[in-house]
Amino acid sequence: MPSERTPGGPVQGGLTRRMMLALLAGGTAFAVLAPRGALALDTAEARALIDRAVGEINGVINSGQSETAMFASFEQIFARYADVAIIAQSALGVAARQASPAQMAAFTRAFQTYISRKYGRRFREFIGGKIEVTGAQQVKSFYEVISTAYLRGEAPFEVRFQVSDRSGRDLFFNIIIEGVNMLASERTEIGALLDARRGNLDQLIADLPAMG
Amino acid sequence: MSPVCPDAVRCGDTSPAGRRGRVLAVLLASALALSGCATADIASRDAGFNDPFEPRNRDVHAFNKGVDRVVLRPASQVYGTVVPGPVRGGIGNFADNLGLPAAVVNNLLQGRIEPAGKNTFRFLVNSTFGLGGFLDPATDMGLTEESTDFGETLHVWGAGEGVYLEMPLRGPTTMRDTVGTVVDVFLDPVGAAIDSPEAQYVLGAKALSLVGDRYRYSDTIDSLLYESADSYSQARLLYLQNRRFELGTEAESNSYDPYNDPYAQ
Numbered sequence: 001m002p003s004e005r006t007p008g009g010p011v012q013g014g015l016t017r018r019m020m021l022a023l024l025a026g027g028t029a030f031a032v033l034a035p036r037g038a039l040a041l042d043t044a045e046a047r048a049l050i051d052r053a054v055g056e057i058n059g060v061i062n063s064g065q066s067e068t069a070m071f072a073s074f075e076q077i078f079a080r081y082a083d084v085a086i087i088a089q090s091a092l093g094v095a096a097r098q099a100s101p102a103q104m105a106a107f108t109r110a111f112q113t114y115i116s117r118k119y120g121r122r123f124r125e126f127i128g129g130k131i132e133v134t135g136a137q138q139v140k141s142f143y144e145v146i147s148t149a150y151l152r153g154e155a156p157f158e159v160r161f162q163v164s165d166r167s168g169r170d171l172f173f174n175i176i177i178e179g180v181n182m183l184a185s186e187r188t189e190i191g192a193l194l195d196a197r198r199g200n201l202d203q204l205i206a207d208l209p210a211m212g
Numbered sequence: 213m214s215p216v217c218p219d220a221v222r223c224g225d226t227s228p229a230g231r232r233g234r235v236l237a238v239l240l241a242s243a244l245a246l247s248g249c250a251t252a253d254i255a256s257r258d259a260g261f262n263d264p265f266e267p268r269n270r271d272v273h274a275f276n277k278g279v280d281r282v283v284l285r286p287a288s289q290v291y292g293t294v295v296p297g298p299v300r301g302g303i304g305n306f307a308d309n310l311g312l313p314a315a316v317v318n319n320l321l322q323g324r325i326e327p328a329g330k331n332t333f334r335f336l337v338n339s340t341f342g343l344g345g346f347l348d349p350a351t352d353m354g355l356t357e358e359s360t361d362f363g364e365t366l367h368v369w370g371a372g373e374g375v376y377l378e379m380p381l382r383g384p385t386t387m388r389d390t391v392g393t394v395v396d397v398f399l400d401p402v403g404a405a406i407d408s409p410e411a412q413y414v415l416g417a418k419a420l421s422l423v424g425d426r427y428r429y430s431d432t433i434d435s436l437l438y439e440s441a442d443s444y445s446q447a448r449l450l451y452l453q454n455r456r457f458e459l460g461t462e463a464e465s466n467s468y469d470p471y472n473d474p475y476a477q
Contacts, residue, residue: 086470086471086474087470089470089474089475090470090474090475093475094475096474096475097475118435139467140467140469141469141471141472142469142471153301155351155356155357160466164469164471166471167471173470173471174468174470176466178454178457178458179453179454179455179456179457179458179462179466180449180450180453180454180457181453181466183468183470184449184453184468185446185449185450188442188445188446188449189440189441189442189446192440192441192442192445193441195441195442196441211439
């Protein structure tokens with residue numbers, strides 16, 4: 001894969017421009033999958049799903065709405081199309097096992113606000129850009145749809161969406177942008193937030209909506 | 213020195229090119245020694261990361277963040293505000309273009325002929341029609357950069373990534389990529405071809421290009437460094453995942469199914 005590297009320098013010197021893109025690209029990636037009927041998923045369906053969803057997200061990117069309005073549209077899309085419950089549970093990791101059902105429900109709601117805001121703010125980088133689906137494949141128990149993101153002034157880069165129907169609906173649960181795995185990143189982040197609160201989940205639930 | 217020791221071969225060639233050659237030989241030897249660790253390294257790669265120097269790395273990370281907060285970030289805000297976008301872009305192109313000869317050397321050391329040809333044509337096109345590299349007509353012709361470095365060459369030769377490191381003023385890297393970075397300085401044909409004051413201009417352009425990148429990706433870098441609960445861990449994860457992707461050695465974690473293992477154990 002072609003990739004531009006930054007010359008050496010403090011802190012981000014070892015990080016490539018690709019990585020920066022990967023971080024900001026999380027923004028669009030969240031928005032891309034649409035819910036569907038209860039039919040078992042296959043490669044073609046997973047791909048068609050992304051094709052439709054990409055059309056929708058490209059529409060928002062190029063709608064000419066204010067940034068604030070786009071962030072709001074984006075938050076709604078995320079809430080509808082992502083399996084927020086499984087993302088939240090996986091981000092919480094082993095701590096989710098000790099949590100009560102009420103705590104998990106509260107955490108999932110807080111997490112949804114947090115993650116929509118976090119990635120929604122980076123959304124403006126995508127204004128004028130587009131995503132094109134290039135392929136799909138089965139990976140063990142789920143499907144992975146491969147796409148290329150074209151952003152203004154940047155070399156095209158790869159975005160992979162991981163789709164499953166195991167929640168009862170076709171939803172995405174992970175995005176991998178130039179190798180950078182959103183689920184792994186959020187697991188690290190939520191783990192650190194919980195550590196900073198000495199494992200106090202209720203405190204994290206209270207703080208989370210104001211972050212991101 | 214020369215009257216005492218007139219034989220340049222026996223006493224060592226003290227010309228800049230001769231010193232460069234000797235340093236390179238030493239670095240290559242250590243790089244190859246590093247390759248020997250390849251097998252032991254594979255296990256740690258799949259497990260995520262190998263960071264035995266974490267306390268030291270965290271100190272360096274804190275230092276780097278301080279440098280960013282006090283120097284780089286403010287400088288980039290001034291640069292981004294004062295210098296018009298097209299000029300910043302031109303300086304970035306110029307610096308990137310001068311990195312191409314070193315990339316070609318590494319493409320060849322890896323035995324990858326096609327990327328070497330592409331980078332060579334890119335360099336020629338941008339250096340001429342691109343007015344010395346300030347413009348980038350090569351990209352419009354489909355000659356995008358096939359970026360590489362000596363760290364990748366070491367990988368192709370069989371070296372494992374080694375331990376994770378955060379280096380002062382440079383940031384996240386691994387043992388293998390640190391060796392690669394140092395070797396690249398000596399492998400660079402541009403560095404060998406030019407002397408003072410041109411070398412200073414090139415260094416200046418690279419520094420400005422870096423400051424320009426800090427400005428361009430300001431929101432993203434700020435969010436990583438100053439809004440993460442643990443920016444050290446996030447930077448480590450980001451660097452290793454993306455680097456392994458570039459080298460085609462991605463870990464198993466990208467086939468993780470949370471529906472089978474909801475607590476990510």
